[in-house]
Amino acid sequence: MNSLASKDAKVLGETPPSQLIAPMRETALDTSPTEIRQRFADDAYVCLPGFFAKDNVSAVREAVFTRLDEAGEIRGTPANGIYSGTSQRRENIADLGKFWREVSENWSLRRVTHSRALHELCDVLLDEPCIPQDYLFLRAANFGRQTLLHSDSGFFARMTDKVVTVWISFGDIPLHLGPLFVMEKSHQHPRVTDALADFDVARDKDKKASWSETPIELAEQLSSRLLTRHMKPGDIVVFGMHLLHGSLDNVDPGQRIRLSCDIRYQAQSEPRDPRYFGPHPGGTTGVGYGELVGAIPLNEEWHIR
Numbered sequence: 001m002n003s004l005a006s007k008d009a010k011v012l013g014e015t016p017p018s019q020l021i022a023p024m025r026e027t028a029l030d031t032s033p034t035e036i037r038q039r040f041a042d043d044a045y046v047c048l049p050g051f052f053a054k055d056n057v058s059a060v061r062e063a064v065f066t067r068l069d070e071a072g073e074i075r076g077t078p079a080n081g082i083y084s085g086t087s088q089r090r091e092n093i094a095d096l097g098k099f100w101r102e103v104s105e106n107w108s109l110r111r112v113t114h115s116r117a118l119h120e121l122c123d124v125l126l127d128e129p130c131i132p133q134d135y136l137f138l139r140a141a142n143f144g145r146q147t148l149l150h151s152d153s154g155f156f157a158r159m160t161d162k163v164v165t166v167w168i169s170f171g172d173i174p175l176h177l178g179p180l181f182v183m184e185k186s187h188q189h190p191r192v193t194d195a196l197a198d199f200d201v202a203r204d205k206d207k208k209a210s211w212s213e214t215p216i217e218l219a220e221q222l223s224s225r226l227l228t229r230h231m232k233p234g235d236i237v238v239f240g241m242h243l244l245h246g247s248l249d250n251v252d253p254g255q256r257i258r259l260s261c262d263i264r265y266q267a268q269s270e271p272r273d274p275r276y277f278g279p280h281p282g283g284t285t286g287v288g289y290g291e292l293v294g295a296i297p298l299n300e301e302w303h304i305r
């Protein structure tokens with residue numbers, strides 16, 4: 001893709017100036033391992049369209065949106081993922097953390113996030129055998145939501161830097177549904193590397209992982225650009241711990257919910273952060289699946305980390 005319908009993009013309510021937004025570079029599935037590693041080394045991300053088959057994605061949509069339907073959050077056929085405009089999650093579900101854990105542990109989701117294909121790709125990127133974390137971040141983002149600008153190292157690099165994030169698109173996510181963006185070459189900028197040095201979001205409670213500048217302000221200040229694209233079902237983006245990223249706003253007038261998941265893979269030889277591994281992972285703050293934005297009813301505000 002070499003152009004973007006950037007007029008459809010909203011970043012915290014603003015339309016980004018056209019010079020500050022550009023398409024992500026796409027990497028074809030038959031690209032050689034050497035070239036994939038080189039692109040990852042240069043850009044700190046690779047985007048692989050169509051990595052997962054549409055049937056696998058449909059099964060995840062069906063499973064997740066059927067559970068949201070139980071919470072009164074869906075209008076019409078669940079797999080279409082249309083927000084009802086309201087929620088009875090608190091009334092209908094006794095334990096929101098347990099609910100989100102069940103949704104996150106659904107087999108149709110795990111067979112994608114923990115698939116052989118993804119293992120092999122991450123082995124290539126990290127140039128050694130890897131393992132996926134057990135804890136994963138499933139996100140159902142309805143109208144008005146976005147993820148603020150941040151990097152992942154303060155969450156996942158406590159034990160090792162040899163970690164990558166895999167972002168998976170579980171649906172058709174045009175720009176106005178709020179896909180992921182990454183900030184071009186931000187991992188190389190001294191302001192970013194300085195800010196991330198020794199920062200741990202769970203220990204340094206006086207600081208937030210999210211930047212106080214808007215993505216547009218920071219892109220201007222760093223002479224960078226927001227790289228994004230119309231994500232299709234089964235597309236993935238894999239990125240490194242220092243790359244700044246976030247999402248565009250979901251401003252879909254049809255109330256379609258953006259469904260995606262992020263999961264981390266790390267080198268198998270490196271120490272594992274117990275917060276993210278094992279049968280009962282506590283997650284970043286130790287609360288378990290209840291701490292995720294996904295566990296928040298669709299008619300309530302997301303927290304900021």
Ligand SMILES: O=C(O)CCC(=O)C(=O)O
Nearest residue numbers: 147165167246247260262
């Ligand atoms: O999907 C999003 O909104 C943000 C994803 C993200 O922050 C991540 O994958 O680390």
